[in-house]
Amino acid sequence: MIRVTLPYHLRTLARVEDEVTVDVQGEVTLRSVLDALETQYPMLRGTIRDHVTGERRPFLRFFACEEDLSHQSPDTPLPDAVATGAEPLVVLGAIAGG
Amino acid sequence: MSGVRVLVGTRKGAFILTSDAKREKWDVSGPHFAGWEIYHAKGSPVDPDRLYVSQSSGWFGQIIQRSDDGGKTWFQPGTPPGEPTTTPEGMPLAESNKFVYDTSEETGAPLTTHQFYDGTQKPWVFKRVWHLEPSLSDPDTVYAGVEDAALFQSTDGGKTWHELSGLRGHGTGPSWQPGAGGMCLHSVILDPSDPGRIFIAISAAGAFRTDDAGKTWKPINRGLHSLYIPDPTAEVGHCVHHIAMSPSRPNVLFMQKHWDVLRTDDAGENWHEVSGNLPTDFGFVIDVHAHEPETIYVVPIKSDSEHYVADGKLRVYRSRTGGNEWEALTNGLPQSNCYVNVLRDAMAVDSLDSCGIYFGTSGGQVYASADAGDNWAPIVRDLPPVLSVEVQVLK
Numbered sequence: 001m002i003r004v005t006l007p008y009h010l011r012t013l014a015r016v017e018d019e020v021t022v023d024v025q026g027e028v029t030l031r032s033v034l035d036a037l038e039t040q041y042p043m044l045r046g047t048i049r050d051h052v053t054g055e056r057r058p059f060l061r062f063f064a065c066e067e068d069l070s071h072q073s074p075d076t077p078l079p080d081a082v083a084t085g086a087e088p089l090v091v092l093g094a095i096a097g098g
Numbered sequence: 099m100s101g102v103r104v105l106v107g108t109r110k111g112a113f114i115l116t117s118d119a120k121r122e123k124w125d126v127s128g129p130h131f132a133g134w135e136i137y138h139a140k141g142s143p144v145d146p147d148r149l150y151v152s153q154s155s156g157w158f159g160q161i162i163q164r165s166d167d168g169g170k171t172w173f174q175p176g177t178p179p180g181e182p183t184t185t186p187e188g189m190p191l192a193e194s195n196k197f198v199y200d201t202s203e204e205t206g207a208p209l210t211t212h213q214f215y216d217g218t219q220k221p222w223v224f225k226r227v228w229h230l231e232p233s234l235s236d237p238d239t240v241y242a243g244v245e246d247a248a249l250f251q252s253t254d255g256g257k258t259w260h261e262l263s264g265l266r267g268h269g270t271g272p273s274w275q276p277g278a279g280g281m282c283l284h285s286v287i288l289d290p291s292d293p294g295r296i297f298i299a300i301s302a303a304g305a306f307r308t309d310d311a312g313k314t315w316k317p318i319n320r321g322l323h324s325l326y327i328p329d330p331t332a333e334v335g336h337c338v339h340h341i342a343m344s345p346s347r348p349n350v351l352f353m354q355k356h357w358d359v360l361r362t363d364d365a366g367e368n369w370h371e372v373s374g375n376l377p378t379d380f381g382f383v384i385d386v387h388a389h390e391p392e393t394i395y396v397v398p399i400k401s402d403s404e405h406y407v408a409d410g411k412l413r414v415y416r417s418r419t420g421g422n423e424w425e426a427l428t429n430g431l432p433q434s435n436c437y438v439n440v441l442r443d444a445m446a447v448d449s450l451d452s453c454g455i456y457f458g459t460s461g462g463q464v465y466a467s468a469d470a471g472d473n474w475a476p477i478v479r480d481l482p483p484v485l486s487v488e489v490q491v492l493k
Binding site: 007008009010012013038042043044045046047048050051052057059060093094 | 155176196
């Protein structure tokens with residue numbers, strides 16, 4: 001069971017109030033977690049990754065275990081703490097303006 | 099008794115304002131899709147309870163929302179509640195949010211480049227839906243004008259979208275360029291007398307027309323004169339802000355260009371300026387009275403460097419002569435210390451016997467006039483900045 005923390009607007013879009021959990025078969029990577037997330041919450045497809053290219057949208061970041069994973073390969077295994085459910089994968093909206 | 103429903107898109111959500119035909123007392127619902135930019139919301143003329151909404155965000159992209167009950171409940175048509183959330187192959191749905199330029203050999207056009215602000219060429223990249231135009235005859239058919247400029251069509255109630263690529267593939271794409279708001283297709287007008295004829299406008303490319311339901315397009319910008327492009331009378335490259343048509347006379351269109359108000363009497367083949375005695379002919383909105391095809395409305399804005407009304411006065415200008423001779427309409431509108439803008443899709447007219455006019459401002463006010471502009475009153479004063487206003491008459 002993988003825990004995923006979503007930004008407010010994606011929680012409202014997915015109609016969830018809190019952290020969500022997804023099941024991933026096989027290796028736990030950004031790609032496999034996001035695939036599982038989009039399968040469970042299809043309304044999120046295109047909001048985190050581009051519909052066509054699959055690239056991370058520019059104003060979003062991925063954090064876990066106090067690390068910025070935004071720029072690593074989507075096929076890199078996520079930290080064990082994410083894979084075991086001890087820590088969430090955080091999808092974060094980058095702040096613009098101030 | 100009939101009533102009206104006003105659909106308001108703002109920077110932070112959608113609002114629905116309803117009233118009876120007197121248009122004096124209003125109920126306000128919203129914000130719907132709180133915190134999201136709502137570039138446009140519009141109802142089907144065939145089924146007024148069928149509403150389409152463009153919800154978008156710089157962070158999270160484009161969402162299409164639909165209501166089948168007049169805005170009480172909403173859903174994304176590509177992911178209807180209760181239906182499977184994936185294809186049989188396991189792929190997630192949400193196709194309703196997917197706007198992909200058609201580059202297929204069968205129906206598409208190659209993805210070319212367009213001009214950027216600095217004159218360099220940039221590839222077409224989808225950003226958002228600016229305008230949704232439901233079909234005049236089928237509630238499941240709807241057109242979407244998008245940024246970077248292209249026209250999409252859905253024939254299944256917004257579940258899936260297909261680009262009418264003849265427009266983007268017209269061949270002049272490399273000379274199109276973004277206006278200050280982006281390179282957007284913001285105006286879509288369907289000809290009620292000819293299902294094959296559609297007018298569109300793009301900032302900053304100009305106006306185009308198809309006579310074969312979107313397969314082929316021609317620029318219709320003869321008569322436009324724009325000092326800010328190298329060739330002021332070029333075939334394309336003009337910053338058209340909005341166009342409007344009276345359904346009773348579909349060959350007559352009115353245009354608010356970046357500067358200049360113009361009209362055509364031959365479906366866009368030739369335009370001529372009708373700015374006349376306007377205090378400034380810069381502006382965004384333009385609309386036509388529902389029953390008087392020579393009565394038109396604009397809101398002059400001081401300049402392209404100062405996007406607010408002139409002299410601190412919010413004035414709608416009305417011409418009853420199809421342009422050139424304009425009168426200021428001020429009753430009920432602030433006439434001092436007012437510095438708002440009125441954006442291109444933020445004016446609408448209703449079709450009640452006494453034509454109602456509505457517009458929304460960058461200051462969050464939505465004003466209504468139940469007597470064709472003679473007198474105005476705010477429906478709401480403190481919404482987020484208004485991006486679009488549409489109105490429906492309910493039987």
